[in-house]
Amino acid sequence: MNFNPTPAISFEGLTKEYDGVAANDDLSFEVKKGEIFGYLGPNGAGKTTTIRQLLGLIKPTSGTAKVLGANIRDRRDLIKIKSEIGYLPDTLGFEERLTGNQILNYFARMRGDERRDELLELFPPPLDKRIETYSSGNLRMLGIIQAFMHNPNLVIMDEPTAGLDPLKQDRLHHFLEGERESGKTIFFSSHILSEVQRICDRVGIIRSGKLVDLDNVEDLLARGGKKVRIYIKRHIDKEEFITKDMIDFKCVDKTIHFTYTGRPDKLLKYLSKFEVEDVEIGDPQLDEIFKHYYGNSS
Amino acid sequence: MTSILIEESRRYLRSSLAITGIFVILVAYLLAVFPAIKEEAELIEEAFPEYLQGLLGIEAMHTIEGFMAYSYDFFWIVLVGIYFAYLGAGMISKDIRKRKMDLTLANPVSRESVVLQKIAALWVPLTILNIGLILILYIGALLIGETLNPTSLIMVHLLSIPYLLVCAGIGLVFSTIFDRPRKSQISSIGIVFLSWFVDSISRLEPDYRWVGNFTPSRYYDETEILVHKEYAFLDAGILIGVFIILLVVSITFFRYRDV
Numbered sequence: 001m002n003f004n005p006t007p008a009i010s011f012e013g014l015t016k017e018y019d020g021v022a023a024n025d026d027l028s029f030e031v032k033k034g035e036i037f038g039y040l041g042p043n044g045a046g047k048t049t050t051i052r053q054l055l056g057l058i059k060p061t062s063g064t065a066k067v068l069g070a071n072i073r074d075r076r077d078l079i080k081i082k083s084e085i086g087y088l089p090d091t092l093g094f095e096e097r098l099t100g101n102q103i104l105n106y107f108a109r110m111r112g113d114e115r116r117d118e119l120l121e122l123f124p125p126p127l128d129k130r131i132e133t134y135s136s137g138n139l140r141m142l143g144i145i146q147a148f149m150h151n152p153n154l155v156i157m158d159e160p161t162a163g164l165d166p167l168k169q170d171r172l173h174h175f176l177e178g179e180r181e182s183g184k185t186i187f188f189s190s191h192i193l194s195e196v197q198r199i200c201d202r203v204g205i206i207r208s209g210k211l212v213d214l215d216n217v218e219d220l221l222a223r224g225g226k227k228v229r230i231y232i233k234r235h236i237d238k239e240e241f242i243t244k245d246m247i248d249f250k251c252v253d254k255t256i257h258f259t260y261t262g263r264p265d266k267l268l269k270y271l272s273k274f275e276v277e278d279v280e281i282g283d284p285q286l287d288e289i290f291k292h293y294y295g296n297s298s
Numbered sequence: 299m300t301s302i303l304i305e306e307s308r309r310y311l312r313s314s315l316a317i318t319g320i321f322v323i324l325v326a327y328l329l330a331v332f333p334a335i336k337e338e339a340e341l342i343e344e345a346f347p348e349y350l351q352g353l354l355g356i357e358a359m360h361t362i363e364g365f366m367a368y369s370y371d372f373f374w375i376v377l378v379g380i381y382f383a384y385l386g387a388g389m390i391s392k393d394i395r396k397r398k399m400d401l402t403l404a405n406p407v408s409r410e411s412v413v414l415q416k417i418a419a420l421w422v423p424l425t426i427l428n429i430g431l432i433l434i435l436y437i438g439a440l441l442i443g444e445t446l447n448p449t450s451l452i453m454v455h456l457l458s459i460p461y462l463l464v465c466a467g468i469g470l471v472f473s474t475i476f477d478r479p480r481k482s483q484i485s486s487i488g489i490v491f492l493s494w495f496v497d498s499i500s501r502l503e504p505d506y507r508w509v510g511n512f513t514p515s516r517y518y519d520e521t522e523i524l525v526h527k528e529y530a531f532l533d534a535g536i537l538i539g540v541f542i543i544l545l546v547v548s549i550t551f552f553r554y555r556d557v
Contacts (some may be wrong), residue, residue: 052400055400056403057403057556058556058557075409082404082405083406087400087401089397089400089401092397093401095305095309106301107307107401110406110407113406146401
């Protein structure tokens with residue numbers, strides 16, 4: 001990929017303390033132009049704190065960051081580039097008495113809405129209804145539209161798929177990939193490993209306010225695994241079932257729990273040998289994986 | 299950039315109309331009892347000792363102007379003052395609490411501009427309430443066979459605007475300091491009420507009259523305007539000065555705080 005040499009975001013020792021406790025501790029890394037950067041960490045790791053500093057909502061205790069060349073400590077500079085930024089907060093505080101349409105008109109007056117119609121086809125919230133009647137999925141869709149409709153160069157998203165149904169999540173992922181193709185930079189936070197794995201070019205991992213890994217995370221991502229819970233017809237012994245790809249194996253009567261670190265197709269083939277009554281395959285909690293890889297230092 | 303001003307103005311429309319509606323009922327009631335009061339006015343004035351008359355703002359109760367001035371003291375200075383303090387107190391803290399401020403500040407707009415546009419939107423309640431009341435009172439007085447001098451009626455409302463802005467300004471300062479909207483609302487309502495009370499009490503005792511100089515209601519005297527047709531423009535100017543100071547203080551707090 002052909003990256004522009006000046007970074008979209010550069011963190012320079014960014015630190016935010018609350019009562020002496022560091023929510024962000026000396027963060028230093030760069031987000032390149034034209035990439036999808038995943039900012040991965042468990043809940044409470046400090047992701048939202050970082051994002052809200054980038055937007056100038058909260059002030060760093062020390063260090064700084066540059067967003068599209070503007071120093072976040074320089075209010076005037078930051079305001080100037082805000083029309084080139086899209087922002088999707090984790091909590092969407094739209095005015096409840098307004099309809100979706102009124103909300104979009106309001107933001108359109110502030111920054112423009114050249115891509116509104118195109119976005120509404122992909123993410124259609126009930127525009128004529130008041131925000132107070134919106135489900136979390138509809139709120140998120142409206143949030144996505146306001147973040148992208150002025151065609152910004154950089155979009156900062158805080159847990160963008162929270163509340164979206166799986167179909168819309170896939171649609172958003174696909175949409176973000178298209179944005180990258182047209183040269184946009186996407187910085188998004190997530191606590192879901194598989195999401196980051198699927199669409200990000202690079203990943204920064206934050207835990208307890210510190211950046212614990214950057215870029216070189218293929219190993220972690222590949223070995224993140226799937227959390228599996230199966231219910232089988234007859235009781236079997238652990239030795240009879242377990243393979244080397246299964247970790248954290250637990251067996252309670254006819255229910256078996258484990259984390260599978262191998263390939264999904266291999267797992268499905270393997271399971272077909274048993275009389276499986278029910279199966280659940282999901283993403284493991286990020287914190288569990290982190291404990292596994294970075295120790296218990298939170 | 300006036301998007302915030304437009305949006306906030308629209309928000310005040312409904313509540314301003316509702317409050318004006320409540321005042322219609324109130325004024326109807328007051329005007330209905332006035333003819334009876336007029337008959338008894340002398341008795342009432344005699345019944346209350348002079349110091350109590352001062353506290354209650356009773357002067358020339360037998361005239362419609364005197365009676366209205368008495369009513370303004372509580373209904374306008376206290377209740378409408380509290381309403382504006384309440385509006386001011388919700389402006390910033392409520393938006394921060396609801397995370398609406400995140401979305402607002404993601405726009406290319408400075409924090410100074412956010413505060414100024416929000417306070418400027420008070421033109422809606424100020425206009426609707428004042429014009430509404432002037433019309434209701436003038437027409438209502440005619441209906442019961444009295445005439446209110448239109449000039450002093452307009453002046454009593456015009457000169458109350460700086461006072462109401464100071465109330466809103468008190469709310470706004472708290473709104474930028476406190477994180478919880480409820481806390482800023484209760485604090486500013488408390489201060490507006492307390493300062494009116496201090497002002498009223500201090501009028502009773504000449505030795506302590508100066509204490510009231512520190513209260514906003516001292517600089518707006520509805521009895522002077524309605525009964526004596528004295529318009530204290532200098533006092534209104536002092537209130538506007540105080541309002542500007544409160545605005546600068548709010549903006550300064552808001553500029554440097556985390557939201």
